[in-house]
Amino acid sequence: MDPMTGTEHPTRGIEQESPSELPLTSTGVAGELSPDEVTVLQGLKTSGSAFTFHQLQARTRLSAEHLETALGGLREKGLVAQLNTLIPSYSYRYPGVEV
Numbered sequence: 001m002d003p004m005t006g007t008e009h010p011t012r013g014i015e016q017e018s019p020s021e022l023p024l025t026s027t028g029v030a031g032e033l034s035p036d037e038v039t040v041l042q043g044l045k046t047s048g049s050a051f052t053f054h055q056l057q058a059r060t061r062l063s064a065e066h067l068e069t070a071l072g073g074l075r076e077k078g079l080v081a082q083l084n085t086l087i088p089s090y091s092y093r094y095p096g097v098e099v
Contacts, residue, residue: 010074030070036060036062036066036067036069037070038068039062040067044056044080045092047059051087051090051091052087053068078093079093079094080092081093
């Protein structure tokens with residue numbers, strides 16, 4: 001409710017989840033995610049920083065082939081960005097406007 005006018009704003013009365021609280025499940029924020037994609041996304045999201053391929057591989061314990069496939073899928077869905085660095089790094093990217 002707006003204290004100045006006494007009117008209610010429809011969008012303000014709705015509880016909204018912040019992006020950091022969104023579930024990372026196979027039916028989560030970007031539709032269907034594979035278990036490997038969920039593992040990679042959780043690793044990137046909880047760290048808050050970028051990782052190289054080998055750092056991600058050590059963090060997620062995925063094989064190189066599975067990690068490459070997961071990163072490719074996440075990049076296509078817009079959930080992971082490849083940073084333009086000397087050694088390619090990957091970062092979590094929220095697909096929309098974070099509130």
